[in-house]
Amino acid sequence: MTAPMASQRPLQRVTLIGFGAIGQSIFQRAAQAPGVHISHVVVPATGLAKAQARLGAAATACTAVPEDATLVLECAGHSALLQHVLPALQRGVECAVLSIGALAGPGLAEQLSDAAEQGGTQVHLLAGAMAGVDALAAARLAGLSEVCYTGRKPPAGWRDTPAEQVCDLDTITQATVLLDATAREAAQRYPKNANVAATLSLAGLGLDATRVRLIADPAVSENIHHVVARGEFGEIELTLRGKPLADNPKTSALTVLSGLRFLHNRGAALTL
Numbered sequence: 001m002t003a004p005m006a007s008q009r010p011l012q013r014v015t016l017i018g019f020g021a022i023g024q025s026i027f028q029r030a031a032q033a034p035g036v037h038i039s040h041v042v043v044p045a046t047g048l049a050k051a052q053a054r055l056g057a058a059a060t061a062c063t064a065v066p067e068d069a070t071l072v073l074e075c076a077g078h079s080a081l082l083q084h085v086l087p088a089l090q091r092g093v094e095c096a097v098l099s100i101g102a103l104a105g106p107g108l109a110e111q112l113s114d115a116a117e118q119g120g121t122q123v124h125l126l127a128g129a130m131a132g133v134d135a136l137a138a139a140r141l142a143g144l145s146e147v148c149y150t151g152r153k154p155p156a157g158w159r160d161t162p163a164e165q166v167c168d169l170d171t172i173t174q175a176t177v178l179l180d181a182t183a184r185e186a187a188q189r190y191p192k193n194a195n196v197a198a199t200l201s202l203a204g205l206g207l208d209a210t211r212v213r214l215i216a217d218p219a220v221s222e223n224i225h226h227v228v229a230r231g232e233f234g235e236i237e238l239t240l241r242g243k244p245l246a247d248n249p250k251t252s253a254l255t256v257l258s259g260l261r262f263l264h265n266r267g268a269a270l271t272l
């Protein structure tokens with residue numbers, strides 16, 4: 001009699017929403033990851049042919065989450081939460097989200113939570129480009145008194161945003177504060193640059209009690225995230241210097257790895 005084979009977990013079929021800098025990098029890396037198969041990629045109708053050409057035979061480009069999807073990873077932008085994530089949750093599809101800043105929109109956090117409850121599933125808000133989100137969410141259980149976040153990026157990371165009305169990104173020679181406001185205002189005004197601010201505030205004191213400063217700094221080459229949190233637990237002070245993705249300087253490479261970690265954990269017997 002032969003020894004029984006080690007049990008193999010089934011291959012996870014994943015639908016990705018978004019095929020920009022994060023989506024393409026996740027897709028490439030997931031191709032090497034055992035246990036994960038990105039079978040579908042949701043893109044806007046105008047990008048369907050181009051996305052399919054890039055995906056080849058490995059996956060199907062589509063304009064909506066397929067009916068038989070079971071696991072979704074969103075990396076598209078704020079609009080994708082209402083358009084794709086909400087209906088998928090209502091149908092019972094488990095979803096993970098990277099565009100956390102969208103939850104600063106009125107009622108969206110409650111809508112997502114209600115939809116997941118209706119579908120008997122869960123929506124996971126991923127840590128994305130930032131570290132320490134787990135510690136902050138744990139610390140909150142004993143009470144927090146203060147959470148302050150500063151996001152500092154090179155000028156290229158602020159192009160095509162309201163920063164262009166605050167300063168001339170091509171010529172600034174000194175660090176320039178673009179916004180000093182609540183996390184809610186930061187997420188609404190800078191949807192592609194304040195997802196970390198929103199994540200830290202949702203893990204901590206909430207969108208209206210978290211102070212956020214956003215800075216364009218010609219002296220740096222990385223996306224630098226700094227958080228200070230105080231409470232009953234003690235104090236966190238943390239700086240993360242994230243390398244930007246080559247295809248989008250607004251976005252740190254760690255965001256891609258955060259998405260991949262979720263997919264890996266989702267199928268693993270031992271998760272970390």
Ligand SMILES: NC(=O)C1=CN([C@@H]2O[C@H](COP(=O)(O)OP(=O)(O)OC[C@H]3O[C@@H](n4cnc5c(N)ncnc54)[C@H](O)[C@@H]3O)[C@@H](O)[C@H]2O)C=CC1
Pocket residue numbers: 017018019020021022023042043044047075076077078079080081083084098099100101126127128129130191192195196199247248250251252255
């Ligand atoms: N949680 C975090 O730490 C971070 C989150 N993000 C979020 O991830 C999003 C994607 O980032 P990148 O890939 O760097 O941006 P990107 O601009 O390179 O790509 C976004 C892609 O999504 C597509 N898209 C937009 N709306 C869509 C919709 N409703 N349905 C399907 N596709 C749609 C766009 O056409 C584009 O191809 C950002 O908008 C941001 O909200 C980005 C960086 C960090």
Ligand SMILES: O=C([O-])CC(=O)C(=O)O
Pocket residue numbers: 129191192193194195196197223242250251252253255
């Ligand atoms: O990727 C990053 O460094 C963070 C980012 O864009 C965001 O917070 O939206």
